[in-house]
Amino acid sequence: MQKFIIQGRQTLKGEIRVAGDKNTALKLIPACVLIPGVTQLDNVPRIQDVKVIIELLKRIGAKIEESNDGHTLRIDTKKITTTKLPTDLVTKARASSMLVGPLLARFGSVELHHPGGDIIGERPLDLLLDGLKRLGASISQKDRVYQIKTKQLKGGRIVFRRVSVTGTENLLLAAVLAQGTTEIINAALEPSVTALAEFLKKRGARIEGIGSPVLKIIGVESLKIIEEPVTIIPDRIEAGTFACLAAANNAEITITACEPNHLEVFLKTLMDIGVKYQRTQNSLKILKRSGPLRATNIITHEYPGLATDHQAPLTVLLTQASGVSLVHETIYEARLFYTDKLKQMGAKVIMADPHRVIIEGPAALTGRKIISPDIRAGIALLIAGLIAEGTTTIGNVYQIDRGYEEIDKRLANLGAAIKRVETDYF
Numbered sequence: 140m141q142k143f144i145i146q147g148r149q150t151l152k153g154e155i156r157v158a159g160d161k162n163t164a165l166k167l168i169p170a171c172v173l174i175p176g177v178t179q180l181d182n183v184p185r186i187q188d189v190k191v192i193i194e195l196l197k198r199i200g201a202k203i204e205e206s207n208d209g210h211t212l213r214i215d216t217k218k219i220t221t222t223k224l225p226t227d228l229v230t231k232a233r234a235s236s237m238l239v240g241p242l243l244a245r246f247g248s249v250e251l252h253h254p255g256g257d258i259i260g261e262r263p264l265d266l267l268l269d270g271l272k273r274l275g276a277s278i279s280q281k282d283r284v285y286q287i288k289t290k291q292l293k294g295g296r297i298v299f300r301r302v303s304v305t306g307t308e309n310l311l312l313a314a315v316l317a318q319g320t321t322e323i324i325n326a327a328l329e330p331s332v333t334a335l336a337e338f339l340k341k342r343g344a345r346i347e348g349i350g351s352p353v354l355k356i357i358g359v360e361s362l363k364i365i366e367e368p369v370t371i372i373p374d375r376i377e378a379g380t381f382a383c384l385a386a387a388n389n390a391e392i393t394i395t396a397c398e399p400n401h402l403e404v405f406l407k408t409l410m411d412i413g414v415k416y417q418r419t420q421n422s423l424k425i426l427k428r429s430g431p432l433r434a435t436n437i438i439t440h441e442y443p444g445l446a447t448d449h450q451a452p453l454t455v456l457l458t459q460a461s462g463v464s465l466v467h468e469t470i471y472e473a474r475l476f477y478t479d480k481l482k483q484m485g486a487k488v489i490m491a492d493p494h495r496v497i498i499e500g501p502a503a504l505t506g507r508k509i510i511s512p513d514i515r516a517g518i519a520l521l522i523a524g525l526i527a528e529g530t531t532t533i534g535n536v537y538q539i540d541r542g543y544e545e546i547d548k549r550l551a552n553l554g555a556a557i558k559r560v561e562t563d564y565f
């Protein structure tokens with residue numbers, strides 16, 4: 140086990156490069172199962188969740204060559220030896236369910252345990268399973284293990300009662316090789332969905348309505364192998380998180396290799412809070428300010444709204460803003476419980492209900508010993524540690540490593556005093 144020890148209130152400054160998008164890599168790697176040959180992916184983030192998916196693919200027979208820095212993968216899925224997903228890996232990352240669509244489309248069967256991952260809410264799979272049934276799959280379940288089978292997937296009309304990112308992506312992957320036409324209505328619009336659809340289209344899939352809430356997929360017999368590598372898009376969540384870190388520390392930090400176009404509502408929110416920045420097509424510079432931060436009400440929403448994955452870092456920023464802010468988390472029912480740990484650090488937080496907290500600021504934070512509950516709360520607590528007086532220790536850093544590559548080294552480059560320490564206990 141490892142922990143981070145952070146000495147707060149250092150002067151931060153400089154440049155930080157955004158990694159490839161976790162939530163796109165976690166879809167493009169499984170998508171390679173639909174292409175029985177070699178696909179090269181560049182700008183892959185070297186993070187724990189990606190390592191789990193790579194391991195999962197290897198365990199079912201794929202061959203994967205990784206470059207020394209881990210950012211390039213050559214994935215060969217010509218030979219897949221089983222469609223039964225190993226439970227020890229599936230229970231580590233929810234994104235392992237992304238193999239369901241491709242395995243079912245190519246081999247007609249898949250068996251998996253209900254996937255694990257963050258503890259941020261119930262996280263059911265009903266939308267995916269209902270959608271697969273609409274495409275002609277039969278599903279049985281015993282002791283949280285699903286057996287999904289089909290002779291041949293057939294096009295169907297899928298209406299989501301609510302928007303699901305991985306649900307949309309998984310059904311897209313299942314539908315590209317189905318017989319006939321599939322419609323997904325109320326599809327997710329997140330950049331990872333668009334990146335996946337473009338990836339499939341380039342390989343011969345017939346998809347209409349990319350970037351809109353209605354996707355039409357006309358099934359094809361097979362996808363073609365393309366030599367040209369695919370570059371994973373920049374991680375918009377990481378970019379926004381670094382912006383919150385810079386603003387909370389009142390530091391001038393330039394965030395490079397990012398895509399500000401994917402951050403419009405987030406940037407509008409920063410502006411409302413009083414954060415000054417300059418943007419170019421692929422960078423974002425957070426400027427030092429002389430005035431105070433302003434309290435603001437925020438509400439999470441599906442893309443292009445304010446991402447739930449930005450909620451925790453923004454909440455930490457709001458603890459430093461003057462006045463009363465309301466944070467309304469609409470996507471997950473258990474994604475605000477980490478605010479209890481912010482309270483332990485001195486933040487003035489009142490939980491109105493599991494979806495809403497009221498923050499009164501500014502509050503001086505003090506270093507504490509805390510455990511990181513999930514990826515996004517983990518990085519938010521790390522930001523809190525950077526602005527707190529004294530020492531903060533964050534246990535279970537695996538949760539942070541799941542989503543942020545070598546975060547300690549990258550933040551140390553900005554001037555943060557952060558050490559990674561091996562520990563037997565916390």
Ligand code: EPU
Nearest residue numbers: 162234262263264265266267302303304305306470471514
């Ligand atoms: N939901 C259902 N039934 C389903 C699926 C989802 O009720 O079958 C509910 C969920 O419980 C949740 C809401 O619908 O309340 C939205 O969930 P969604 O399916 O969109 O989430 P996801 O696809 O499992 C992805 C990201 C999450 C991100 C959400 C929302 C990946 C691998 N994960 O999850 O990322 O928060 O979309 O944008 O793409 C993270 O990166 O830290 C993370 C949790």
